[in-house]
Amino acid sequence: MSATAHAPGDGHAPDHSKRDFLKLVAASSAAIGVGAIVWPMIDSMNPSGDVLALSSVEIELTAIPEGQGITAVWRGKPIFVRHRTAAEIKESVDVKLTALMDPQADADRVKAGHDQWLVVVGICTHLGCVPLGNKPTDMRGDFGGWFCPCHGSMYDVSGRVRHGPAPANLPVPEYAFMTDSRIKIG
Amino acid sequence: MVGLHKSEIKNPVINWIDTRLPLFTMMQKEYGVFPTPKNFNYFWNFGALAMINLMIMIATGIFLAMNYQPNTAMAFDSVERIVRDVNFGWLLRYAHANGASMFFIVTYIHIFRGLYYGSYKKPRELLWIIGVVILLLMMATAFMGYVLPWGQMSYWGATVITNLFSAIPVVGDYIVTLLWGGFSVDNPTLNRFFSLHYLLPFVITGVVFLHIVALHITGSNNPLGIEPKSEQDTLPFHPYYTIKDMVGVCVFLLIFAMLVFFAPDYLGHADNYIPANPLVTPAHIVPEWYFLPFYAILRSVPSKLGGVLMMFGAIAVLFVLPWLDTSPVRSAKFRPLYRKLLILFVVVTLVLGLCGAKPPSGIWVVIARVCTAWYFLHFLVILPLLGKFEKTLPLPESISNPVISVGGGPLPGAAFAKPMEKI
DSSP states (O other): OGGGSOOTTOOSOOOOHHHHHHHHHHHHHHHHHHHHHHHHHHHTTSOOHHHHHTOOEEEEOTTOOTTOEEEEEETTEEEEEEEOOHHHHHHHHHSOGGGOSSOOOGGGGSOTTOTTEEEEEOSOTTTOOOOBOSSTTSOOTTTEEEEOTTTOOEEETTSOEEESSOOSOOOOOOEEEEETTEEEEO | OTTSOOOOOOSHHHHHHHHHSOHHHHHIIIIISOEEETTOOGGGGHHHHHHHHHHHHHHHHHHHHTTOOOSTTTHHHHHHHHHHTSTTHHHHHHHHHHHHHHHHHHHHHHHHHHHHHTTTSTTOHHHHHHHHHHHHHHHHHHHHHHHTTOBHHHHHHHHHHHHGGGGSTTTHHHHHHHHHTSSSSOHHHHHHHHHHHHHHHHHHHHHHHHHHHHHHHHOOOOTTOOOOOSGGGEEEHHHHHHHHHHHHHHHHHHHHHHHHHHOTTTTSOGGGGSBOOTTOOOSSOOOOGGGHHHHHHHHHSSSHHHHHHHHHHHHHHHHTHHHHOOOSOOOGGGOHHHHHHHHHHHHHHHHHHHHHHSOSOTHHHHHHHHHHHHHHHIIIIIHHHHHHHOOOOOOOSOSSTTTOOGGGSSOOGGGGOSOOOOO
16 A cells, blocks of 8 residues: 555645545446446336226227217227218318428328317317317317317318417327227327 | 624635524534544444434434325235335335334444433433433324324234323223224224324424434533543544444444345234234234334233233333433443343343243243333332442543553553542
8 A cells, every 4th residue: 555655855746636536436336326326216206007907998899970079088088989970081181281281191191091089189289278179069160070179270181280279180199999989099 | 783793604605594593503503513422332323323313213204204104904005015016115114214223223233322421411311311201202202103104013913002192091982082083993093103103203303403413512421431531531523423423324234234135024014914903803912023022011910900000111211211320420431230230121121122022921921020020120120229339440631541551651550549420
């Protein structure tokens, strides 16, 4: 140990590189330790196992008549499942993309071979109200889809926004057809 | 601007803050350069360990509280959900449960240091008393915390201990009804225990702050029990004791990790994995290990009120210890008879703990009574007498003197020639 002490008359400034190295190693270990302690605490706030287990829902389609939509619940959010008429499908497909506020083709918003079924998250993309329009007697706005009573946003039968203040189309959640009459969302 | 604090800090941003709120100057003074006796041994680590332990308990507790349900219908299941479904919930739960045990281990050793080295003597009497207050708050917090999982031991431990207050004459039953919020331990009791269990650790934090302030006024004691005479007897707290504390923390975390990861239920009781049943009392009700000596004292006395008074009395004697011990010598290092008797006291307390774990019958009752008697004898009779009659060893001149050798020769005999130092 004494060999590393500063010999008198050394002439050089004392060499602190070993001390600096030790400080660096100590600080890094402490930082890694703090991270290892803090991460589990923060991660415990993420969705837990039982919440994740509830993250899929299956919906029976046979009871939904043409021209009508239902509201299901998925992950705590309303989901609109609308049974579109042939006229509504044609109308949606024919709209020019340039006329849309948030351009998206109808074909990209439905599953091939099942285009009479529209599945969208029923939350207005403006500030989060649930739009009206599932029942034929509801106000559906000028585009036949949905109308949000909070600030007047309107959506078409493909769930695309056609009149603001909403900025975006109603999102399409991840879903798949288990059979022709049953879908699984999430 | 005349009265404003003049900060010495070089960094301009920190200087601006420090001038208006001298936190940095304070930290530098109290934990940077603070003159600390240079002869500390590892017993002096335990105060810092207790502080770290408190922080761990508060952190794990806050995250547990995000998922715990303080309702009798849901409490037990919410704890199981935490352990099984919440991300790292198992770690939070077992760190919190074993952290409580670690907290008492650390605190009991911290208290032993105080007893051995006379840290409760003048001028540190109030520091000691504040410490006993912290111990009481810890015990209340731990008791209420153990009720929260709502297992069989939780429920019946709560029933037994709250029923103790019915021993108080005249108002006893009213007090118990008030504590329960009903006619037995039930949902109102659980709810209020959760609220108070969340509150008390912050009260503890405040009292710990007072504890440290009091310590910094008197300065720390040291293994020799003699005050530092000059700067030569001290070292700046940083880096010497910051680094030594880090070593202690590593050992603490090692033992803590062994418990949490390899034996998480070792210190617990299996019966607490049975949901609480108000109609079925377990065959043997036992509190957690850290309460066992007091439990044994409680059960030693055949009278209900007597047992309660003796149990609280066992803590009460600690409050008046500075006045019970009349010896002018602080450290047991120079008190050979006291040292032996203190070790005996520790053994007696451990035996009391063992008795607390056993059913109160046969030989265990006898042993518990003998040990209870000795416990109080130690404080109330032996300590006052020792001060008068003990032959103590001569004290060294100063902290530095026993170690410094002049000119490489043998230690100067003159270092021990001075008569016993009056404190």
